[in-house]
Amino acid sequence: MAAYIIRRVLIMLLLLLLLTLIVFVLFSLLPADVARLTCGKICTDQTIELNRIRLGLDKSVFEQYWLFLSALFVGRTYGIGDGAIVCEAPCLGWSFTKSEPVLELILQRLPTTIFLALGAFVLFLVGGVLLGVYSALKRGGWQDRTITSVALIGYSLPSFFFGLVVIYFVIIRWQVLPFPQYEHPWDDPVQFLQTMILPWLVLAILYAAFYTRLTRSQMLETLGEDYIRTARAKGLPERTVIRKHALRAGLTPIVTAAGLDLAGLLGGAIILEAVFSLPGLGGLAISSVVNPDQAILVGITLVTATFIIVANLIVDILYAVIDPRVRVA
Amino acid sequence: MSHDFLQINDLRVSFPTDDGVVRAVSGLTLSVGRGETLAIVGESGSGKSVTAQAIMGLLNPLATEIDGRILLDGVDLLACDPEHRRSMRGSAMAMIFQDPLSSLHPFYRVGDQLIEAVRIHQDVTKKEARTQAIDGLRRVGIPDPERRVDDYPHQLSGGMRQRVMIAMALINGPQLLIADEPTTALDVTVQAQITDLMMDLQQQTGTTMIVITHDLGVVAEMADHVCVMYGGRVVEYGTTDAVYYRPSMPYTRGLLASVPRLDGAYDEHLDPIPGNPPSLIRPPSGCVFHPRCREREAVPGDLCSTVEPDLVTAGPDHRARCHLLTEGTP
Numbered sequence: 324m325a326a327y328i329i330r331r332v333l334i335m336l337l338l339l340l341l342l343t344l345i346v347f348v349l350f351s352l353l354p355a356d357v358a359r360l361t362c363g364k365i366c367t368d369q370t371i372e373l374n375r376i377r378l379g380l381d382k383s384v385f386e387q388y389w390l391f392l393s394a395l396f397v398g399r400t401y402g403i404g405d406g407a408i409v410c411e412a413p414c415l416g417w418s419f420t421k422s423e424p425v426l427e428l429i430l431q432r433l434p435t436t437i438f439l440a441l442g443a444f445v446l447f448l449v450g451g452v453l454l455g456v457y458s459a460l461k462r463g464g465w466q467d468r469t470i471t472s473v474a475l476i477g478y479s480l481p482s483f484f485f486g487l488v489v490i491y492f493v494i495i496r497w498q499v500l501p502f503p504q505y506e507h508p509w510d511d512p513v514q515f516l517q518t519m520i521l522p523w524l525v526l527a528i529l530y531a532a533f534y535t536r537l538t539r540s541q542m543l544e545t546l547g548e549d550y551i552r553t554a555r556a557k558g559l560p561e562r563t564v565i566r567k568h569a570l571r572a573g574l575t576p577i578v579t580a581a582g583l584d585l586a587g588l589l590g591g592a593i594i595l596e597a598v599f600s601l602p603g604l605g606g607l608a609i610s611s612v613v614n615p616d617q618a619i620l621v622g623i624t625l626v627t628a629t630f631i632i633v634a635n636l637i638v639d640i641l642y643a644v645i646d647p648r649v650r651v652a
Numbered sequence: 653m654s655h656d657f658l659q660i661n662d663l664r665v666s667f668p669t670d671d672g673v674v675r676a677v678s679g680l681t682l683s684v685g686r687g688e689t690l691a692i693v694g695e696s697g698s699g700k701s702v703t704a705q706a707i708m709g710l711l712n713p714l715a716t717e718i719d720g721r722i723l724l725d726g727v728d729l730l731a732c733d734p735e736h737r738r739s740m741r742g743s744a745m746a747m748i749f750q751d752p753l754s755s756l757h758p759f760y761r762v763g764d765q766l767i768e769a770v771r772i773h774q775d776v777t778k779k780e781a782r783t784q785a786i787d788g789l790r791r792v793g794i795p796d797p798e799r800r801v802d803d804y805p806h807q808l809s810g811g812m813r814q815r816v817m818i819a820m821a822l823i824n825g826p827q828l829l830i831a832d833e834p835t836t837a838l839d840v841t842v843q844a845q846i847t848d849l850m851m852d853l854q855q856q857t858g859t860t861m862i863v864i865t866h867d868l869g870v871v872a873e874m875a876d877h878v879c880v881m882y883g884g885r886v887v888e889y890g891t892t893d894a895v896y897y898r899p900s901m902p903y904t905r906g907l908l909a910s911v912p913r914l915d916g917a918y919d920e921h922l923d924p925i926p927g928n929p930p931s932l933i934r935p936p937s938g939c940v941f942h943p944r945c946r947e948r949e950a951v952p953g954d955l956c957s958t959v960e961p962d963l964v965t966a967g968p969d970h971r972a973r974c975h976l977l978t979e980g981t982p
């Protein structure tokens with residue numbers, strides 16, 4: 324088991340390294356002239372050239388990559404002399420449009436995005452699994468049919484449209500909730516919850532519908548397994564058969580799916596922030612496109628991709644904890 | 653007959669499906685004496701597993717209709733309190749299944765699965781249950797049981813897994829053991845070992861046993877009585893010798909003729925019964941076997957296709973369901 328985890332972690336580190344390379348090369352292939360973009364209002368050919376040198380853009384892509392990578396561990400100084408800008412380790416680049424380290428900018432906004440994604444994650448996972456299990460246990464009954472139909476509707480809702488409709492009714496028409504004004508939970512927990520509840524619901528609803536259906540079908544399949552019959556033949560009470568034997572096997576594929584969806588959810592959260600005007604990574608990303616800042620975009624891409632890779636690692640390890648057959652492989 | 657250990661009276665099991673009601677068992681009457689081994693044979697779909705699961709109470713009550721009476725040592729299983737019935741599963745009666753790999757939970761160590769079985773029915777500590785589990789594994793011939801007890805099912809061979817299933821079934825000393833094709837999924841070489849093991853254990857414990865099998869060799873070796881099923885009915889029942897040497901129903905004769913035999917009685921050629929198993933939704937009129945019967949010419953008129961024959965005496969401790977026995981022209 325320990326060997327398995329160590330191997331997975333090593334693979335993950337390698338993957339992360341590869342990721343930085345790919346992202347870096349991809350962005351350097353873009354036709355945008357970063358030196359021109361970062362030179363500000365009074366722009367002469369001379370300042371552009373100076374910028375180019377200051378940013379290291381005159382060097383080859385691989386030298387630039389090396390500078391970028393080493394900055395993560397030892398920091399980096401842009402330019403020389405009085406005008407030099409120092410970006411301390413871990414340095415994920417420098418934003419010349421905002422005159423701040425990219426990492427700083429991302430860390431300021433990351434919590435909002437993570438709260439949004441995680442809250443929705445917990446909501447859809449708990450909701451979907453509970454409804455799915457209940458539906459499977461009541462197979463064919465009216466409860467099952469109701470849940471299955473509602474899930475089907477939820478599954479086909481376009482979530483942004485739905486988000487806008489919800490805002491219109493809940494906030495503007497009925498005024499059940501105040502207009503969203505994000506505060507961090509440690510500053511004003513009530514305001515935080517009031518602001519987040521709608522985006523959570525909107526983000527979670529599609530996944531909840533999907534997980535209800537997935538859980539239901541997984542449970543039904545598991546309940547038909549031979550080892551469930553064995554558990555009953557032993558004389559176990561039905562409660563234990565479900566809890567100890569069926570749930571563990573039936574929910575294992577859910578773990579995999581959920582881990583992968585957590586990553587996708589982060590993307591969904593970034594987009595949904597615009598609808599609910601939440602100060603997360605989404606706003607930062609959009610402003611860096613409108614007012615081009617490649618360093619920020621590289622940073623955001625790397626941070627989100629890192630989350631996806633780490634989520635995958637956690638899924639793999641969880642899977643091995645649950646299913647002993649995986650550990651040998 | 654009233655002192656028989658297991659007594660089944662007019663058992664009917666049907667499953668309502670979209671295509672119609674599947675009558676998997678139609679009026680099965682059977683009894684097994686204490687300590688005896690009964691073999692149930694019959695082609696696929698004849699209702700053997702459904703009968704076994706009806707005895708164990710493993711059929712889903714929401715999707716099944718069950719009628720009749722099943723008395724185990726005087727307790728009416730179909731009429732008693734479901735909670736009482738549950739407590740009998742795994743203690744008074746136990747079952748082993750065809751495929752030992754899929755019958756063991758892949759996520760739990762075999763030891764934990766055995767310990768669970770012990771602790772449902774006995775109020776003992778985990779440690780004591782573990783000792784029982786190891787003893788159980790030793791008893792079914794698993795080498796190095798102290799180590800094997802911590803294995804997962806996928807770490808064991810097919811034969812070992814079936815031994816674990818047998819250990820699990822016997823761990824609470826059941827009085828009735830039902831084995832549903834216990835060797836079918838195993839390698840040929842292992843089949844004989846498992847058969848021998850079951851016979852040994854049966855001798856040691858005196859457990860009453862029902863063995864469902866397609867292997868007529870196993871039947872000859874293990875069973876005191878044989879019950880032949882066809883289309884959800886018992887079509888012949890008798891001592892193993894009587895059924896083997898004086899099969900009294902054309903289906904049984906066909907079944908015996910369809911396997912090569914070592915003793916030369918029917919060894920000329922393999923002779924599978926032509927035709928398909930009967931529909932259980934719309935069974936044939938009269939005798940369920942008549943559309944495939946090669947001997948119905950010996951019965952006058954259209955008796956076979958109109959009147960269902962009764963299970964009548966064909967000899968001492970031997971009954972069969974065939975018009976030939978009453979109406980046939982010898």
Ligand SMILES: Nc1ncnc2c1ncn2[C@@H]1O[C@H](COP(=O)(O)OP(=O)(O)OP(=O)(O)O)[C@@H](O)[C@H]1O
Pocket residue numbers: 667669674675676694695696697698699700701702703932
């Ligand atoms: N839950 C169910 N719903 C509908 N039909 C069923 C169900 N269980 C069994 N049957 C049907 O009942 C009939 C008898 O099945 P059973 O499993 O008892 O056959 P069997 O004699 O054990 O055959 P085999 O030798 O293949 O194991 C079959 O036609 C089967 O399709």
Ligand SMILES: [Mg+2]
Pocket residue numbers: 700701702832
């Ligand atoms: Mg069967």
